Structure formats: structure tokens, C-alpha cells
Amino acid sequence: MTADPRLQLESSFDKGAVLGLFSAMPDGIVVLDDAGVVLYANTSAHHMFGGRPLLGKNLGLPIDLGNSCSEIESIDSAGRIGWAELRAVAFDWLGQPAIAVSLRDTTERRALAQQLVLAGRVFESAREGIIVTRPDGVIVSVNRSFTEITGYSAEEALGRTPRILKSHEHDRAFYTLMWKAIAKNGFWQGEVVNRRKDGSLYPELLSISRIRDADAQVTHLVGIFSDLTRRKADEAALEAAKLQLRQSEKIREELERREAIANPASLSVVSSMYSVVPLSQSARDVFAELVSRYGEILALALENLALKAENPVSDQLRELADDMGYLQAGARDVAELHSMTLANNAKTVPPMKAKAMIEEGRFLVLELMGYLVSFYRKNYYRSPRPLDPVDAANSKASRRRPKKESA
Amino acid sequence: MNKKFRLTLFVTGQTPRSERSIRNLQRICAEELQGTYEMTVIDVVEQPQLAEDLKILATPTLVKELPPPLRRVIGDLSDTEKVLLGLDISRVDGFNKETGK
Structure with a gap:
């Protein structure tokens, strides 16, 4: 009753034993x-x-x-x-x-919790769609972007497998290779066409990785994908624009070259000597008809090339050359004819075809020129007589200063 | 009635928890000490040496230097009653009532 509390304590409480217990506590x-x-x-x-x-x-x-x-x-x-x-x-x-x-x-718990919060925020805020599945493929988690891209809400996706996105655009071999790569390297990346909930198809860049725990057991698979619809469309538009630009530049260059040849202002020395007036000016209607005929021949030649048709291109070219010969057409007229035809085509046919016509036209105009030369060889034994006879010895000087010489 | 309180609060960083401690102390000072106080807040992240010199082991720690005795309390400051008890401060209104008798 009157015992000292400390004595009471010491009788029932061994200080050393209790402190020993305390020191072992985490x-x-x-x-x-x-x-x-x-x-x-x-x-x-x-x-x-x-x-x-x-x-x-x-x-x-x-x-x-x-x-x-x-x-x-x-x-x-x-x-x-x-x-x-x-x-x-x-x-x-x-x-x-x-x-x-x-x-x-x-x-540690706090750091871990903060890490978890951070990981959660990264998961939710990622622009890429993220799917986490169990090793058997059952979806256990998807993020917001998954829903935005595929149209499936988290509730609709959880418990199902990524096969809900299958488009049937890829054969069995494609998936076999994919799973082989994952089994071998733990990772696969590639382009996949998948199907949204509304049935529309979309291309995606997909990466699949295995997640292992501390015991190296695969616990999850993570798929991260970005929608390529927009990028694909952009790429295609860019390529088309580039192609069109290249083609229209080529056509413009070709036309400029042709015009330079045909331009009356840059008449060759020989033609100015003979003061030949271009057919396009002396016989406008006839020339227009020649242009139209040449255009048709060019179209036939292209048909031969593309469809392996057997249009009598050479025969028609020879006829055209003969007609031009009778009209006393020269090389410059042939060049002008060719250039004008191509210029007309460039306005009316699609760029791809215009380009093909330019390519094929190079052979055609050579052939036409060849026929015209042989026409002249056949029908003229000597050169057409110049209007102003020039002495061969001083032709150079006389051409340069004809007026001064005569004065 | 001429009692002057000198209180120093030690917090760690500008976290929501630190801000809550500061707000609680401001409230206690305003409501219970009625203008007769001097309050300082020290962030041990910004002034580690000061915390070390005063042998501050943890935050939030509230130190009452004046009036004696010197007292330190540690923990959540949301319960005014417990804070005052810990600092050995009798409530001013209670004090008034007592002196009024």
C-alpha cells in the first residue's frame, strides 16, 4: 500500500530488457x-x-x-x-x-507515393495512347489518349483484350513476327493499322514492351501508340505538292528551251541569211493544223508506249514531214511546232502526262527532223537559192556590215 | 496584462503544410494573444544554420521564448487548446476573468 512506486516498478519491470526491446524496433x-x-x-x-x-x-x-x-x-x-x-x-x-x-x-513511403503520383500524371497526360495488359493480354489500364484515339472508354476497354482494335489489315504472319520479336527482345515497334470503335481505320506507330518484376517474371505488357492519321495525310500532301512542283518546273524549263529555239528574235544566222519567214507567221492556219496533227501523233506515240499499242506513228510523222517539206519548212519551224504542241498540252493534260509527252516528244521531234532532212535530200539537188547572194570568201564581213560595204 | 509573447515557428520549405502551420499560428496569436506578441517564421531550408544553432530537430516546431519559461512544442498547430497548453500559456480571456475576480 505504502510502497515506493519506483520499487514497485523495479520489481515488475527490468529496464535493461525493455531498452533491449526498444533498440530492436524499426x-x-x-x-x-x-x-x-x-x-x-x-x-x-x-x-x-x-x-x-x-x-x-x-x-x-x-x-x-x-x-x-x-x-x-x-x-x-x-x-x-x-x-x-x-x-x-x-x-x-x-x-x-x-x-x-x-x-x-x-x-521512403512518401518518395514512393510522390513517384506514383508523378507516374500517374505522366500516364494520364501523355499524348500517346497507353494500354497496359496482363501477360495473357487482358487490359488492366488505359489512359485518356487511348480513349481519344480509339473511341473506347476505360470502362469499355478494361477486362477485354487489344483485339477489340484489330482491323484485319494485317495477316497472321505479321502478328506472329511481332510476338516473336517481343518474346526474343522484350520489345517491338512498328506501324499498325487498327480500327476505332466507330469502325474507321487509323494508322499508328506502336511500341510494345514487357514489364518484369524483381524476380524477372513478366507481369505486364505495355503498348504505347501515336495516331499517324494526321502525319500520314500531311506526308502524302507534302509529297504530292513536291512532285507537282518538280514536274511543273521541268515542264517550264523544257518549254523555255523550246521557245528559245523557236523564237524569231534569235533566228540563226543561216535562216536570217535566207530571210525565211517562220511558217507560224507566213501560214498561220496551216501551222495551226500542223500543230494539231503533231499533237495527235504525240498522243499516239504515248499510247504505243503506255499501252503497247501499234499506232503507225512513224508513217504519220513521215507524212507530216513531207507536208512540211512542201511548205519549205525549216528546222526552226519543226522546233516551233514541237514547242507549241507541248505548250498546248501543258495547259490541258495532267502534269504526269505532260511530263511523259515531253520525254517521248524528244524522240519524236528528232524523228520528224530526220524525215524532213531526207525529204529535202530526195527532192532538192541543190540548196534553195539565197535571195541576196553572198560571196563565200567575205560572207562574214558582209553579214556583219552589209550596208557599209555596199556604200 | 503587459505580458509580451515572443514566438518563433520553424517550418520546412514553402509547402501547403508549412503554410497551414503559419496560418494556424497567426490565428492563435490574433485570437488568444490579442496583439501582445512578436511572431517570427523561420524556414529551415532557407536558414539551416539558424535551425542548427537552436538545435531544432524537427518541424513544425514552435518556440516560446517570452515570457519564461522557454517552451518548445512540436506537431500540428490546428488545436488551439493543445498548443496553448503545450506552451504553458493560460488563455488570455481566462486570465482576464481570473484577475477580474
């Missing part, structure tokens, strides 16, 4: 006096405060006593901050009123 155990000064701290508590001496230091009186816990930041000797859950109860320590404090280190 949580920090601290005993404070009624002003908050540390009377005892176990190994874990010392560890949490960076190994600094704690005995006799004032930790502060815990505001909350009892069952509630509060979050505190612990500061170690190097100034590093850790996090802990603090619980405190008033009790009797070796005969004096004291406070027992337990500190649970939450630094």
Missing part, C-alpha cells in the same frame, strides 16, 4: 520529460536524426497526445529533411512523468 522510440527534453532515444531514432546526439536535447513537447498522429519533418545532422509520423503518449518513466514518442519514418 520505429524511432524517444522518451521526453515534461518539458520535451530527451531522456532516452533508441537506435532507430538516432538514425532518423542522422546519428546526432539526442540525449538532453529539446525535441519539443508533442502537441497531440494519445491516439492521433501528426506528420513532422526530421532534420538530420547534415540538414537533410526526412518525414515521420509522430505518436505520443504520457506515461511514467522510472517514477517521473514522461512522454513516450514513437516516430515512424515515412521518407
Whole structure:
């Protein structure tokens, strides 16, 4: 009844045994006096405060006593901050009123939680669609972009397999190769055409990776895909625009060359000597008819090339050459005829065909020229007589300064 | 009645939790100490040496330097009653009532 409480305590409580228990605890155990000064701290508590001496230091009186816990930041000797859950109860320590404090280190848990939050945000905010499946293919998680791209909500996708997206655009061999690569390398990337919920098809760039746990067991498969619809369309439009540009440039260059040859302002020395007037000017209607005939022959030649037809192109060319011969047409007329025909075509036929006509026209105009030359060889034994006879010896000078010489 | 309170609050970084502690202390000072206080907030991230010099082991820690005795409390400051008790401050209105008697 009147026994000293300390004696009573010592009889039922072996201090050494209890402290031995405390030192084995993973949580920090601290005993404070009624002003908050540390009377005892176990190994874990010392560890949490960076190994600094704690005995006799004032930790502060815990505001909350009892069952509630509060979050505190612990500061170690190097100034590093850790996090802990603090619980405190008033009790009797070796005969004096004291406070027992337990500190649970939450630094790692907190870092892990923050990492999880971050991972979750990355998952949800990614522009790429993400599908996470179990090894058997059952979808366990999809992100917002998945829903935006495929049209399937998370609820609709979870529990099903990615086969809901199958388009039947790829054969069995395609998927076999894909799964082989995943089995071998743990990774596959490629373009896949899939089907949205509304039935429309879309191309995607898909990467599939295996996720393994610490025991190297495959726990999940992750598919990350980006919708290529927009990029494909952009690429195609860009290519078409580039092609058109290249073709129209080629056509323009070709026409410029032809015109340069046919241009009366750049008449060759010989033709100016003979003062030949271009057919296009002396016989406009006849020339227009020649252009139309030549255009038809060009179309037939193209048909021969493209459809392996057997149009009598050469015969028609020879007839055309003969007619031009009778009209006393020259090389420049042939060039002008060719150039004008191509120019007309460029306005009316699609770029691809216009380009083909330019290519094929090169052979055609040579052939026409050949026939015209042979026409002249056959029908003229001597050159047509020049209007102003020039002495061969001083032809150069006379051509340069004809007026001065005559004066 | 001429009691002057000098309180220093140690927090870690500008986190929502730190801001909550500061707001709680401001509320306690305004409601309970009625203008007779001097309050300082120290961020141990910005002034680690000060925390080290004062042997601050954890945050949030609230130190009452004046009036004596010096007191430190640690933890959540949301419960005014417990904070005052920890700091060994009797409520000013209670104090008034007592002196009024």
C-alpha cells in the first residue's frame, strides 16, 4: 500500500530488457520529460536524426497526445529533411512523468507515393495512347489518349483484350513476327493499322514492351501508340505538292528551251541569211493544223508506249514531214511546232502526262527532223537559192556590215 | 496584462503544410494573444544554420521564448487548446476573468 512506486516498478519491470526491446524496433522510440527534453532515444531514432546526439536535447513537447498522429519533418545532422509520423503518449518513466514518442519514418513511403503520383500524371497526360495488359493480354489500364484515339472508354476497354482494335489489315504472319520479336527482345515497334470503335481505320506507330518484376517474371505488357492519321495525310500532301512542283518546273524549263529555239528574235544566222519567214507567221492556219496533227501523233506515240499499242506513228510523222517539206519548212519551224504542241498540252493534260509527252516528244521531234532532212535530200539537188547572194570568201564581213560595204 | 509573447515557428520549405502551420499560428496569436506578441517564421531550408544553432530537430516546431519559461512544442498547430497548453500559456480571456475576480 505504502510502497515506493519506483520499487514497485523495479520489481515488475527490468529496464535493461525493455531498452533491449526498444533498440530492436524499426520505429524511432524517444522518451521526453515534461518539458520535451530527451531522456532516452533508441537506435532507430538516432538514425532518423542522422546519428546526432539526442540525449538532453529539446525535441519539443508533442502537441497531440494519445491516439492521433501528426506528420513532422526530421532534420538530420547534415540538414537533410526526412518525414515521420509522430505518436505520443504520457506515461511514467522510472517514477517521473514522461512522454513516450514513437516516430515512424515515412521518407521512403512518401518518395514512393510522390513517384506514383508523378507516374500517374505522366500516364494520364501523355499524348500517346497507353494500354497496359496482363501477360495473357487482358487490359488492366488505359489512359485518356487511348480513349481519344480509339473511341473506347476505360470502362469499355478494361477486362477485354487489344483485339477489340484489330482491323484485319494485317495477316497472321505479321502478328506472329511481332510476338516473336517481343518474346526474343522484350520489345517491338512498328506501324499498325487498327480500327476505332466507330469502325474507321487509323494508322499508328506502336511500341510494345514487357514489364518484369524483381524476380524477372513478366507481369505486364505495355503498348504505347501515336495516331499517324494526321502525319500520314500531311506526308502524302507534302509529297504530292513536291512532285507537282518538280514536274511543273521541268515542264517550264523544257518549254523555255523550246521557245528559245523557236523564237524569231534569235533566228540563226543561216535562216536570217535566207530571210525565211517562220511558217507560224507566213501560214498561220496551216501551222495551226500542223500543230494539231503533231499533237495527235504525240498522243499516239504515248499510247504505243503506255499501252503497247501499234499506232503507225512513224508513217504519220513521215507524212507530216513531207507536208512540211512542201511548205519549205525549216528546222526552226519543226522546233516551233514541237514547242507549241507541248505548250498546248501543258495547259490541258495532267502534269504526269505532260511530263511523259515531253520525254517521248524528244524522240519524236528528232524523228520528224530526220524525215524532213531526207525529204529535202530526195527532192532538192541543190540548196534553195539565197535571195541576196553572198560571196563565200567575205560572207562574214558582209553579214556583219552589209550596208557599209555596199556604200 | 503587459505580458509580451515572443514566438518563433520553424517550418520546412514553402509547402501547403508549412503554410497551414503559419496560418494556424497567426490565428492563435490574433485570437488568444490579442496583439501582445512578436511572431517570427523561420524556414529551415532557407536558414539551416539558424535551425542548427537552436538545435531544432524537427518541424513544425514552435518556440516560446517570452515570457519564461522557454517552451518548445512540436506537431500540428490546428488545436488551439493543445498548443496553448503545450506552451504553458493560460488563455488570455481566462486570465482576464481570473484577475477580474
